[in-house]
Amino acid sequence: MTKIIQPKKQSNIFKRPSSETGIWSWITTVDHKRIGIMYGYAAFFFLLVGGIEALLLRIQLASPDNNFLSAAEYNAMFTMHGTTMIFLAIMPISAAFFNYLLPLQIGARDVAFPRLNALSFWIFIFGGVFLYSTFLFGTAGAPEGGYLAEEVSRLGSAPNGGWFGYQPNAGMKYSPGTAMDYWAIGLQILGIASLVSAFNFITTILNMRTKGMRFMRMPVFTWMTFAVSFLLAFSLPIIAIALFYVTFDRQFGTTFFLTEGGGDPILWQHLFWLFGHPEVYILILPAFGIVSEVLPTFSRKPLFGYPAIVFAGFGIAFIGFGVWAHHMFASAISPVAQAGFGLSTMVIAVPTGVKIFNWLGTIWGGKLSMKTPMLFSLGFIGMFLIGGLSGVTHAIVPADTQQTDTYYVVAHFHYVLFGGAMFGIFSGLYYWFPKVWGKMYNETLGKIHFWLMMIGFNLTFGPMHWLGLQGQVRRTWVYAEETNLAFWNLIVSIGAFIIALSILVFMANWIYSRRKGPEAGFDPWDARTIEWSIPSPTPVWNFSKAPEVKSLDDFWHMKYDEDEEGRPVKRDTADALLLELEEEGLNPKEDIELPNPSYFPIILASGLPFLGYAVIYKSLPLAIVGVLLILIGSFGWGTEPLEEEFTEDTENE
């Protein structure tokens, strides 16, 4: 008999939503786990879309002087591929992990602001939908005075100024039509989502840690969430302002980036990369966190150099704000700036190296269990290492002036963001699969996925180093046959399809195992952190009572003691303890108060795209609709208590 306290039905602007299953329960949920799952699925959807865009690019480049895509379509595809993968796939997948795991890792019942959490999810969804509505409504064309042989297709009517939107090319004169406005305003909306969640997570980590969860006892994943949240909080305002400038330049005739009006196109580069470089760490630090959880668990050893890894993470985050101009070494900056930013870029290699060495220290002397999460984490180290080393060659400014804007750079950042971030994310998806679903994924399919992806990945991005050094520039719709780049481009395109195949294996495994997978039990990995001390799938209340943490890797120390040699010995009480935890976890003794679902986050969020359309189409009615939705959402939110007064309904579980 569990007592979950139910809200009294109370009237507000709307009746409080009360369904616990079905679509309305998901739309109105404020449960961090459900929000995390929705973030995950939405992000994975966009990952597939971004992947399809990449496949189209690779078909076009499979042979020289190819005609599969028109120039307009190709430019739209690479712009949308980059924008999608960064803002709609990797960032929200990381947010899925933050949402689901953060409260579990610090022993909390939810995040600090549950409705705000729902708000950032819905803003993300509306931002993504808004951005992608460009395929329906957007327009793009030749620069003012230019000619096109054929009309731009729907596929080509997406933003086409690159995910970096360099000015003045992305301005109205050179990118007429509305597509780039969809891009600028879409990113603006997505930025709000990330900012909101950043403050939510910072507050959660500062205030919601359970008893005994001191800072230096927090799991590394939580630490990295903390670091990423600060990165978001400090870097997003910069791009927000820069995007406002872009929108004003395009829509209202200002000239922030236009030389003819006294503006400066290089200013955009500074602002963009001042955000854009921390953004790289926003994408990769969550993977660092995941890997730092997986390696110790599957090595049966504590993380080597825990404080070093934590401080290195923050060191990277901090220095990450001081290296932006290394994206601009060929741009209009002075040799002094080149030298300075070259050196600061080298400096950032040091904490990154410290992390890699500590991960090696973790597996060194361990007892490595080669399960899929472990494979992906080990693959992560190997691939990220390559990305890191090619990154050092970018810090060598003169060498970078040869490499910049070529496929060498494309290779580099895919080794970091795919070989790094995505491998880490897949590691995490497999690792926490049993925690989220209570079922175990299929190990064989998992391994097939890993090896296919490993081969496909290296086939795709390995030869790109070579292609870049041989002179293939980025964003190149076609390359001439005489450049002799055809062979490796074909190999790269084949590799891309192998990656696509591996993703299909992953999806098959996921769908099959969700339904038919064997019961996982609540601690299938003999894990170390407290999220494994509660039943799987995680009960709606997380912890039946607030846990008390006595050390780093608290759950492990509940199960294991050490002998004189320092080897772990299972405590006699361990098995009994696990049974007790499960029993307790499923049947809480205390009354449980959970934040109540609410309509208002989604209502508030739904106003933003209307405002976006209003700016693009200069439409007052749309602006009024948008403002009204935001007002209804905020007032309803403001007058609605987080938790209703409780009644004494009891419910059987």
Place this chain on the structure above:
Amino acid sequence: MFRHKKIYWLSFIFLSSCIEDAPLDSLSPAGPYSRSIDELFWLTFWIAVGVFVIVQGALLFSVFYFKEREGSPEPKQIHGNNFLEILWTIIPVMILAAIAVPTVQTIFDLAREPEDALKIEVIGHQWWFEYKYPDFGITTANVLVIPEDQPVRLEMWSNDVLHNYWVPKLNGKKYLVPGQKTYLNLQADSPEEFWAQCGEYCGLSHSKMRGRVISMTEADFASWVENEQSYAEKELPESSLAAEGQLVYLNAGCTQCHVIDGVWDVQGDRIAPNLTHFANRNVFAGAALKNNRENLTKWLANPAEIKPGTFMPNLELTEKEINALIAYLGTLK
């Protein structure tokens, strides 16, 4: 030639990867600037290879050696080691410091203006490069001609969006920015033809914004300059195809954007390439096409078909007009 398919394939792979000459290869320096970059790259590359072998080796060794086997004992619970932490902080710092010294030196060496350099202005347009030789009063496009073994100082800006000038065999890249000037040095060891390419995404036909750089012996360069300074042949034989072509050029609208020195009393710059010595250039249309009859026919029939977004309109020329125009362009030597 190849009896076995396998041999064919193997040679194909071998040829593709090693021998084939890629005209934009950044690893085949042909001048002092690119050579200094190349040396620095290889220094860094081999250090990176060393680090890669050690770290990846340690990773693979751990994977095979410490893999769980039957009867593997539980591992010792080691939490860290301060000595190692300091060691693997300091060693990378020292390696990086060692690379940093030549890096900073090379940065300033490359930026310095060489003495007695020939000055050439490079102006970026969507999607072609224009060149001006202020000392000689020459304006040309797509093909940059330089004397061998002599430093050239490019003073560059853009007429529209950002471009990025790149001749991989001669130097690294430098942006062309509207409203401000940037500089790049070039120097070629010997007479040779090089490829150039715009590096920065600059709109629809970015990938077709290419160029050629031709280095010449001093004598050849001098005669090239002399020729460029003169007008192309003015007196065309009457009722020849070329003379008809000149009429097409004058009447079809070409002069709205193009200049042929001495043919029309045009002063100042126009938005399209100067065609005065068009026939001497081996490429046209932003170096996207080789200068031959077939390509010219295609181009004049519909420029946007080849370079989407181009500012050159389809003038709806008849086949006859196109042929005449091509004949006329052929006289512009």
